[in-house]
Amino acid sequence: EVQLVESGGGLVQPGGSLKLSCTASGFTFSGSAMHWVRQASGKGLEWIGRIKNKPNSYATAYAASVEGRFTISRDDSKNTAYLQMKSLKTEDTAVYYCTRHYYDSSGYPIPDYWGQGTLVTVSS
C-alpha cells in the first residue's frame, strides 16, 4: 500500500524557518517525482514545487511565490522528500501536502497519491 506521511509542521514566527519531511512507503521511491502542494484554510490548492528522480537529474522547479525561499530535496536511501522553508510569511500558513508523480512505461509522469498533510502556521 502506497503511503506518504508528512511531518515537521508547526507554529513558526514570521521570518523563521521550518523543514518538512515526506516519508514514503509501499512503492519504489527512487522511481517517482515528488511534489509539494499547499492549501490555506478554506482555499484552493497551490502547487509549490517538485523534484524529479535521479534519471531526470533530480531537477527541481518552484512556484514564483516561493522561489528563492523554499528548497525541495530528497534522500532516496531514506525514502524521504523534504521541503525547506525560509523567510516565512504569514501568507505561507497552510496545510502542506506531498504528492507522488510516477512515471508510466513511456516515461511520462502521472500524479496519484497524496499524503494527509501537515499544518504550518506562521504567526507572531
Added chain:
Amino acid sequence: DIVMTQSPDSLAVSLGERATINCKPSQSVLNSSNNKNHLAWYQQKPGQPPKLVIHWASTRESGVPDRFSGSWSGTDFTLTISSLQAEDVAVYYCQQYYSSPLTFGGGTKVEIK
C-alpha cells in the same frame, strides 16, 4: 503560466441527476509526444487530502466508480458525474501537469439539491 479556469464555482444537483464541471486551460495541455492531455481531476472531501479521480483527461483511476468520466472538446475539459450519489459531495479540482508551474483550477463545490 497556464491558468486553469474552472466553472461553476458551485452546483447543487439532485440525487441521481447529472453533475457537470468544466475546466478550460489558458493554453494547450496536449503533449504531442504521447498525444495525451496532461490534465487531472481530483475530489476533495472535508478534512481529507485530494483524491485523484481522472488522469490523462479521461482515464479513471482504479476503484473510482464508473459514474465519473472525463472528456474534452478542443481545449475545454469536462468532469461528469452521471448519477450523483450522496458520497460524491465534495470539492472538485482540475490540474494541468503539462508544464511547470503545475496549476489548479479554483475548485467546484458539488452539493445535493
